[in-house]
Amino acid sequence: MQFNTFVYILVFLPVTVAGYFGINKFNYKASKIFLVLASCLFYVNAGIPGFKWLLISMAINYIFVLLLKKSRRKAILWGGILINVILLFYFKYTNFAIVSLNELLHKNIATLNLVLPVGISFFTFQQIGYLVDSYRGSTGNNSLLDYLLYVTFFPKILMGPITKQSILISQFNDENKRHVSTDNLINGIQLFIVGLFKKVILADTFAKAVSWAWSIGDFSQITAMDIFLVMIAYTFQIYFDFSGYSDMAIASAKMLNIDLPINFDSPYKAFSIRDFWKRWHISLTNFLTEYLYIPLGGSKKGKLRTYLNTMIVFIVSGIWHGANWTFILWGILHGAFSVFDRLTEKYKKNVHPALKWICTFLLVSVLWFLFRANSIAEWKGAMIQMISFQNTSISDGLIQSFVLPEMNFLLDIFHINMLNEKIRGLWMIMFYLLSFVLCLGFENSYRKEQRNNLITAIVYSVLFVFVLTCIGTESVFVYFNF
Numbered sequence: 001m002q003f004n005t006f007v008y009i010l011v012f013l014p015v016t017v018a019g020y021f022g023i024n025k026f027n028y029k030a031s032k033i034f035l036v037l038a039s040c041l042f043y044v045n046a047g048i049p050g051f052k053w054l055l056i057s058m059a060i061n062y063i064f065v066l067l068l069k070k071s072r073r074k075a076i077l078w079g080g081i082l083i084n085v086i087l088l089f090y091f092k093y094t095n096f097a098i099v100s101l102n103e104l105l106h107k108n109i110a111t112l113n114l115v116l117p118v119g120i121s122f123f124t125f126q127q128i129g130y131l132v133d134s135y136r137g138s139t140g141n142n143s144l145l146d147y148l149l150y151v152t153f154f155p156k157i158l159m160g161p162i163t164k165q166s167i168l169i170s171q172f173n174d175e176n177k178r179h180v181s182t183d184n185l186i187n188g189i190q191l192f193i194v195g196l197f198k199k200v201i202l203a204d205t206f207a208k209a210v211s212w213a214w215s216i217g218d219f220s221q222i223t224a225m226d227i228f229l230v231m232i233a234y235t236f237q238i239y240f241d242f243s244g245y246s247d248m249a250i251a252s253a254k255m256l257n258i259d260l261p262i263n264f265d266s267p268y269k270a271f272s273i274r275d276f277w278k279r280w281h282i283s284l285t286n287f288l289t290e291y292l293y294i295p296l297g298g299s300k301k302g303k304l305r306t307y308l309n310t311m312i313v314f315i316v317s318g319i320w321h322g323a324n325w326t327f328i329l330w331g332i333l334h335g336a337f338s339v340f341d342r343l344t345e346k347y348k349k350n351v352h353p354a355l356k357w358i359c360t361f362l363l364v365s366v367l368w369f370l371f372r373a374n375s376i377a378e379w380k381g382a383m384i385q386m387i388s389f390q391n392t393s394i395s396d397g398l399i400q401s402f403v404l405p406e407m408n409f410l411l412d413i414f415h416i417n418m419l420n421e422k423i424r425g426l427w428m429i430m431f432y433l434l435s436f437v438l439c440l441g442f443e444n445s446y447r448k449e450q451r452n453n454l455i456t457a458i459v460y461s462v463l464f465v466f467v468l469t470c471i472g473t474e475s476v477f478v479y480f481n482f
Helices: 006-024 028-044 047-071 074-105 122-134 144-152 165-172 180-216 223-257 272-278 282-293 302-322 327-343 345-350 353-372 375-390 396-400 405-413 417-422 426-441 452-468
Strands: none
Touching: 006 028, 006 223, 028 047, 047 074, 047 122, 047 144, 047 180, 074 122, 074 375, 122 144, 122 165, 122 302, 144 165, 165 405, 180 223, 180 396, 180 426, 180 452, 223 353, 223 375, 223 396, 223 426, 272 327, 272 353, 282 302, 302 327, 327 353, 327 375, 353 375, 396 426, 417 426
16 A cells, blocks of 8 residues: 555545554553554555465564573574574575576576565564664563564554564553644644655655656667656655655554654765765664664774675665665766765865765765666666766757646646746756755754744645545555565
């Protein structure tokens, strides 16, 4: 089930919130069971085969949790981690390995017919974190019900934010959170509408431009300017898509009085790659820092070891994101530029902030294009053509990607038909400008203090109705298959 669907927005979420607080009035344990069942129903919507493997994964992990409660032996911890990694690699990377071997050895080994459990990367990492916390003795007396709710909690099971058990389970058992909070309900609704707007209006529109470029089949058939604009379009698509999802996830939990951690902190305001990763997908960065970078020694074992640990973390991040050499190279390059940031840190003090921002934004965009590319060769060819900049014209197909049917009535209301006819690509220009303004000119929506008054209610109501009218066929989130 997707957050950007009528079923979730108009049925599942309101029924779950009402049911949870309604049952809470009689029995809190029963309300937690209700949340587990609702979360399982939410997940089952993605497919029974995947849900079966989620249950198997939880059963195996909880057995290791019980073993660790009896004996905190490293062998038990590493056994649990290994099984999690094996399951993750089996589903995500088996066919990738077979295809790579076929290409390397010129064989024709058949790939397997595997059904990838939705959100496996996220719930695997969270269960690994739980195992490590159990080994450290920081899980306390969490019950089986607490564990099930922690893993399956529907706002974050598919695409995060990756949340520590100490943060989430303590809230499930907090008596002060068992009653409806009007402020949390209103703030959650407002944040959800913001996230829905990011996804439906911004991300999905930029996705059309990106899909147009890849539908051509050969980047040599479009212009250098087209490639540049598509690259920036994907930079905005993936941000508004994942940021919008995170807003909706945090908002859904907020309505249940549960606070999920911030996942984005204006990442396109970053002045370096290291700064970018402090702002982008923060929960993943925190997880890799706590459970991988620090155990490897962090930055306390000399510069060379720090650089090596940094590279290991980013290579793992690349592999975690997807089964393709593009993701691995993406991780390697981010690691290399992070190391370069450390090496040149003292020399960048005299560099103008505007130049540092431009270099960072363009570098991130180039690497996002690699993230989206089907192969390294495709990315390399597109980048060479873009850098050559031999043709600066913009194709009509790209411009038409930004013309939405729902926008036609705006032209009539504001009487800008003539302006639209005189300025080629008016809607495209407006989308790019709006995106830059939203990314650079405003405080993060998670941090922004919401105002509860009549004017705000009217504005959000109008925005909500408008976004609902723009929801067409279900569009999948970028991170949905991760």
